[in-house]
Amino acid sequence: MSTQNHERLVDAFSTHWIKYSMPVFVLFVLLMTSILLFYFAGLSTHHLMWLSHITLLLALVLLVTVHHWFFHRILSDGMDDVIITDKRVIFLDSSLWLRDDMHEIKLTNIQAVETRKHGILQNILRYGSLWIDTGGSAIDAGEVIPLVPHPHRKAKEILELLEMS
Amino acid sequence: MAPILATPGMVLMTIVVFCVQLVSLIVMTLMIFEYHHIHVKRMDLLSAFEGVQRMHIIWRCRFLVILYAAMTLMITIGTSYLYLFQPHIL
Numbered sequence: 343m344s345t346q347n348h349e350r351l352v353d354a355f356s357t358h359w360i361k362y363s364m365p366v367f368v369l370f371v372l373l374m375t376s377i378l379l380f381y382f383a384g385l386s387t388h389h390l391m392w393l394s395h396i397t398l399l400l401a402l403v404l405l406v407t408v409h410h411w412f413f414h415r416i417l418s419d420g421m422d423d424v425i426i427t428d429k430r431v432i433f434l435d436s437s438l439w440l441r442d443d444m445h446e447i448k449l450t451n452i453q454a455v456e457t458r459k460h461g462i463l464q465n466i467l468r469y470g471s472l473w474i475d476t477g478g479s480a481i482d483a484g485e486v487i488p489l490v491p492h493p494h495r496k497a498k499e500i501l502e503l504l505e506m507s
Numbered sequence: 508m509a510p511i512l513a514t515p516g517m518v519l520m521t522i523v524v525f526c527v528q529l530v531s532l533i534v535m536t537l538m539i540f541e542y543h544h545i546h547v548k549r550m551d552l553l554s555a556f557e558g559v560q561r562m563h564i565i566w567r568c569r570f571l572v573i574l575y576a577a578m579t580l581m582i583t584i585g586t587s588y589l590y591l592f593q594p595h596i597l
Contacts, residue, residue, distance in 0.1 A: 348557055349555065349556050349557065350556065350557045350558060351553075351556040351557065351558055354553070354564075391516075392516070395516070395517075395520050398520075398524075398590075399520070399523060399524070399527075402524060402527055402586060403527060405582060405586070406527060406528075406530075406531045406582065409531075409578065409579065409582060410531065410534050410535070410538070410579075413538065413571075413575045413578075414538060416571065417538065417542050417571055417575070420567060420571060421542075421545055421546075421549070423549070423564075425552075425553070425556075427556055432552075434549065434552075436545055438538055438541045438542060438545070439541055442545065442548075
Protein backbone atom coordinates (compact mmCIF):
# COMPACT_ATOMS: atom_id res chain seq x y z
CA MET A 343 0.00 0.00 0.00
CA SER A 344 1.33 3.42 -0.89
CA THR A 345 1.68 5.78 2.00
CA GLN A 346 3.77 8.43 0.26
CA ASN A 347 0.73 9.91 -1.52
CA HIS A 348 -1.00 10.66 1.82
CA GLU A 349 -4.15 8.79 1.05
CA ARG A 350 -6.94 9.95 3.35
CA LEU A 351 -9.63 7.65 4.70
CA VAL A 352 -13.14 8.94 4.11
CA ASP A 353 -15.24 6.06 5.39
CA ALA A 354 -14.73 2.50 6.61
CA PHE A 355 -17.67 0.27 7.39
CA SER A 356 -18.71 -3.34 7.52
CA THR A 357 -21.57 -4.83 5.54
CA HIS A 358 -25.10 -4.84 7.02
CA TRP A 359 -25.90 -6.94 10.12
CA ILE A 360 -28.59 -8.85 8.21
CA LYS A 361 -25.78 -11.20 7.12
CA TYR A 362 -25.83 -12.66 10.65
CA SER A 363 -29.56 -13.47 10.64
CA MET A 364 -29.40 -16.74 8.67
CA PRO A 365 -26.48 -18.25 10.67
CA VAL A 366 -28.28 -17.36 13.93
CA PHE A 367 -31.49 -19.02 12.71
CA VAL A 368 -29.66 -22.18 11.57
CA LEU A 369 -27.71 -22.23 14.87
CA PHE A 370 -30.94 -22.04 16.87
CA VAL A 371 -32.62 -24.88 14.92
CA LEU A 372 -29.59 -27.19 15.05
CA LEU A 373 -28.88 -26.43 18.72
CA MET A 374 -32.46 -27.40 19.57
CA THR A 375 -31.96 -30.64 17.60
CA SER A 376 -28.76 -31.33 19.51
CA ILE A 377 -30.42 -30.71 22.89
CA LEU A 378 -33.25 -33.03 21.87
CA LEU A 379 -30.74 -35.75 20.98
CA PHE A 380 -29.01 -35.31 24.37
CA TYR A 381 -32.41 -35.65 26.03
CA PHE A 382 -33.20 -38.86 24.10
CA ALA A 383 -29.75 -40.21 25.01
CA GLY A 384 -30.58 -39.60 28.68
CA LEU A 385 -34.00 -41.22 28.37
CA SER A 386 -32.64 -44.43 26.84
CA THR A 387 -29.58 -44.81 29.12
CA HIS A 388 -30.98 -47.65 31.24
CA HIS A 389 -33.09 -49.40 28.59
CA LEU A 390 -31.15 -49.32 25.31
CA MET A 391 -27.58 -48.50 26.13
CA TRP A 392 -26.18 -48.91 22.58
CA LEU A 393 -28.86 -46.56 21.24
CA SER A 394 -28.09 -44.12 24.04
CA HIS A 395 -24.39 -44.14 23.08
CA ILE A 396 -25.08 -43.54 19.41
CA THR A 397 -27.55 -40.75 20.20
CA LEU A 398 -25.13 -39.13 22.66
CA LEU A 399 -22.31 -39.23 20.13
CA LEU A 400 -24.55 -37.78 17.41
CA ALA A 401 -25.70 -35.02 19.75
CA LEU A 402 -22.13 -34.16 20.73
CA VAL A 403 -20.80 -34.16 17.15
CA LEU A 404 -23.77 -32.04 15.99
CA LEU A 405 -23.29 -29.56 18.86
CA VAL A 406 -19.56 -29.16 18.23
CA THR A 407 -19.92 -28.96 14.42
CA VAL A 408 -22.71 -26.39 14.57
CA HIS A 409 -20.78 -24.33 17.10
CA HIS A 410 -17.64 -24.18 14.93
CA TRP A 411 -19.62 -23.63 11.72
CA PHE A 412 -21.47 -20.71 13.35
CA PHE A 413 -18.29 -19.02 14.53
CA HIS A 414 -16.64 -19.65 11.17
CA ARG A 415 -19.50 -17.75 9.52
CA ILE A 416 -19.55 -14.98 12.15
CA LEU A 417 -15.78 -14.45 12.07
CA SER A 418 -15.72 -14.55 8.26
CA ASP A 419 -18.72 -12.25 7.75
CA GLY A 420 -17.40 -9.87 10.38
CA MET A 421 -14.29 -9.41 8.24
CA ASP A 422 -16.18 -8.03 5.22
CA ASP A 423 -15.27 -4.38 5.11
CA VAL A 424 -15.65 -1.53 2.69
CA ILE A 425 -13.03 1.21 2.80
CA ILE A 426 -13.53 4.48 0.96
CA THR A 427 -10.52 6.75 0.61
CA ASP A 428 -10.02 9.92 -1.40
CA LYS A 429 -8.30 7.83 -4.10
CA ARG A 430 -10.11 4.49 -4.26
CA VAL A 431 -12.85 2.20 -3.00
CA ILE A 432 -11.74 -1.10 -1.47
CA PHE A 433 -14.04 -4.03 -0.78
CA LEU A 434 -12.53 -6.77 1.40
CA ASP A 435 -14.27 -10.12 1.18
CA SER A 436 -12.83 -12.78 3.49
CA SER A 437 -13.76 -16.24 4.65
CA LEU A 438 -11.42 -18.09 7.02
CA TRP A 439 -9.31 -20.66 5.11
CA LEU A 440 -11.50 -20.31 2.01
CA ARG A 441 -11.29 -16.79 0.61
CA ASP A 442 -9.32 -13.60 1.09
CA ASP A 443 -10.35 -11.22 -1.70
CA MET A 444 -9.59 -7.54 -2.07
CA HIS A 445 -11.44 -5.62 -4.78
CA GLU A 446 -9.95 -2.23 -5.41
CA ILE A 447 -11.52 0.42 -7.65
CA LYS A 448 -9.65 3.62 -8.35
CA LEU A 449 -11.81 6.76 -8.25
CA THR A 450 -10.39 7.82 -11.62
CA ASN A 451 -11.89 4.66 -13.19
CA ILE A 452 -15.39 5.20 -11.82
CA GLN A 453 -17.97 6.33 -14.40
CA ALA A 454 -21.09 6.08 -12.26
CA VAL A 455 -22.36 4.71 -8.97
CA GLU A 456 -25.67 2.91 -8.76
CA THR A 457 -27.58 1.69 -5.70
CA ARG A 458 -30.10 -1.10 -5.58
CA LYS A 459 -32.60 -1.78 -2.81
CA HIS A 460 -35.01 -4.55 -3.76
CA GLY A 461 -37.70 -6.06 -1.58
CA ILE A 462 -39.40 -5.23 1.70
CA LEU A 463 -36.50 -6.25 3.96
CA GLN A 464 -33.91 -4.17 2.11
CA ASN A 465 -36.15 -1.10 2.17
CA ILE A 466 -37.21 -1.44 5.81
CA LEU A 467 -33.75 -2.29 7.13
CA ARG A 468 -32.04 0.18 4.78
CA TYR A 469 -29.47 -1.92 3.03
CA GLY A 470 -28.79 -2.83 -0.57
CA SER A 471 -26.10 -3.28 -3.13
CA LEU A 472 -23.76 -0.71 -4.53
CA TRP A 473 -22.76 -1.07 -8.16
CA ILE A 474 -19.72 0.86 -9.22
CA ASP A 475 -19.62 1.32 -12.99
CA THR A 476 -16.06 1.33 -14.29
CA GLY A 477 -17.06 1.52 -17.94
CA GLY A 478 -17.00 -2.21 -18.74
CA SER A 479 -19.70 -3.83 -20.87
CA ALA A 480 -20.85 -6.34 -18.26
CA ILE A 481 -21.43 -6.15 -14.52
CA ASP A 482 -18.23 -7.48 -13.03
CA ALA A 483 -18.81 -9.32 -9.76
CA GLY A 484 -15.95 -7.41 -8.19
CA GLU A 485 -17.69 -4.10 -8.71
CA VAL A 486 -20.93 -4.99 -7.00
CA ILE A 487 -20.75 -4.59 -3.24
CA PRO A 488 -23.63 -6.43 -1.58
CA LEU A 489 -25.31 -5.74 1.78
CA VAL A 490 -24.18 -2.13 2.04
CA PRO A 491 -25.89 -0.25 4.88
CA HIS A 492 -27.47 3.02 3.69
CA PRO A 493 -26.30 2.54 0.08
CA HIS A 494 -27.66 5.91 -1.12
CA ARG A 495 -25.60 7.74 1.48
CA LYS A 496 -22.49 5.79 0.52
CA ALA A 497 -23.08 6.45 -3.19
CA LYS A 498 -23.40 10.16 -2.41
CA GLU A 499 -20.08 10.04 -0.54
CA ILE A 500 -18.36 8.46 -3.55
CA LEU A 501 -19.97 10.90 -6.00
CA GLU A 502 -18.83 13.85 -3.88
CA LEU A 503 -15.29 12.45 -3.96
CA LEU A 504 -15.55 12.09 -7.75
CA GLU A 505 -16.61 15.71 -8.08
CA MET A 506 -13.74 16.86 -5.88
CA SER A 507 -11.11 14.85 -7.75
CA MET B 508 -14.45 -48.78 38.41
CA ALA B 509 -16.37 -45.71 37.26
CA PRO B 510 -19.65 -46.59 35.48
CA ILE B 511 -18.41 -44.95 32.26
CA LEU B 512 -15.53 -47.45 32.10
CA ALA B 513 -17.49 -50.53 33.19
CA THR B 514 -17.52 -52.28 29.80
CA PRO B 515 -15.20 -52.26 26.76
CA GLY B 516 -17.97 -50.50 24.80
CA MET B 517 -18.09 -47.73 27.36
CA VAL B 518 -14.30 -47.37 27.37
CA LEU B 519 -14.43 -46.97 23.59
CA MET B 520 -17.28 -44.49 23.91
CA THR B 521 -15.30 -42.45 26.45
CA ILE B 522 -12.28 -42.36 24.14
CA VAL B 523 -14.43 -41.23 21.20
CA VAL B 524 -16.15 -38.53 23.28
CA PHE B 525 -12.81 -37.07 24.38
CA CYS B 526 -11.38 -37.32 20.87
CA VAL B 527 -14.29 -35.19 19.65
CA GLN B 528 -13.55 -32.66 22.41
CA LEU B 529 -9.87 -32.60 21.47
CA VAL B 530 -10.60 -32.09 17.77
CA SER B 531 -12.98 -29.27 18.74
CA LEU B 532 -10.25 -27.49 20.70
CA ILE B 533 -7.75 -27.94 17.84
CA VAL B 534 -10.26 -26.49 15.33
CA MET B 535 -10.84 -23.52 17.63
CA THR B 536 -7.12 -22.83 17.94
CA LEU B 537 -6.58 -23.03 14.17
CA MET B 538 -9.56 -20.81 13.46
CA ILE B 539 -8.46 -18.15 15.96
CA PHE B 540 -4.95 -18.27 14.51
CA GLU B 541 -6.29 -17.73 10.96
CA TYR B 542 -8.62 -14.95 12.15
CA HIS B 543 -5.73 -13.21 13.89
CA HIS B 544 -3.62 -13.53 10.71
CA ILE B 545 -6.31 -11.85 8.55
CA HIS B 546 -6.92 -9.24 11.27
CA VAL B 547 -3.24 -8.25 11.34
CA LYS B 548 -3.26 -7.92 7.53
CA ARG B 549 -6.37 -5.71 7.78
CA MET B 550 -4.74 -3.50 10.40
CA ASP B 551 -1.63 -3.13 8.21
CA LEU B 552 -3.82 -2.05 5.30
CA LEU B 553 -5.72 0.48 7.40
CA SER B 554 -2.56 1.88 8.93
CA ALA B 555 -1.51 2.97 5.42
CA PHE B 556 -4.23 5.67 5.46
CA GLU B 557 -4.36 8.92 7.32
CA GLY B 558 -6.80 9.59 10.13
CA VAL B 559 -8.04 6.07 10.70
CA GLN B 560 -10.10 5.17 13.74
CA ARG B 561 -9.24 1.49 14.11
CA MET B 562 -10.32 0.87 17.69
CA HIS B 563 -13.80 -0.43 16.78
CA ILE B 564 -12.24 -3.07 14.50
CA ILE B 565 -9.75 -4.11 17.20
CA TRP B 566 -12.49 -4.42 19.81
CA ARG B 567 -14.81 -6.31 17.44
CA CYS B 568 -11.97 -8.80 16.82
CA ARG B 569 -11.20 -9.20 20.54
CA PHE B 570 -14.85 -9.59 21.47
CA LEU B 571 -15.47 -12.30 18.85
CA VAL B 572 -12.32 -14.23 19.78
CA ILE B 573 -13.09 -14.12 23.52
CA LEU B 574 -16.71 -15.14 22.90
CA TYR B 575 -15.66 -18.01 20.64
CA ALA B 576 -13.01 -19.32 23.04
CA ALA B 577 -15.29 -18.98 26.08
CA MET B 578 -18.17 -20.77 24.38
CA THR B 579 -15.94 -23.58 23.08
CA LEU B 580 -14.45 -24.11 26.53
CA MET B 581 -17.91 -23.99 28.09
CA ILE B 582 -19.16 -26.68 25.69
CA THR B 583 -16.05 -28.83 26.29
CA ILE B 584 -16.14 -28.56 30.08
CA GLY B 585 -19.95 -28.82 30.28
CA THR B 586 -20.34 -31.94 28.15
CA SER B 587 -17.28 -33.59 29.74
CA TYR B 588 -18.63 -32.94 33.23
CA LEU B 589 -22.05 -34.31 32.32
CA TYR B 590 -20.52 -37.37 30.68
CA LEU B 591 -18.12 -38.16 33.54
CA PHE B 592 -20.07 -37.21 36.62
CA GLN B 593 -23.74 -37.07 35.67
CA PRO B 594 -24.22 -39.99 33.26
CA HIS B 595 -27.84 -40.39 34.32
CA ILE B 596 -28.58 -36.92 32.90
CA LEU B 597 -27.03 -37.67 29.53
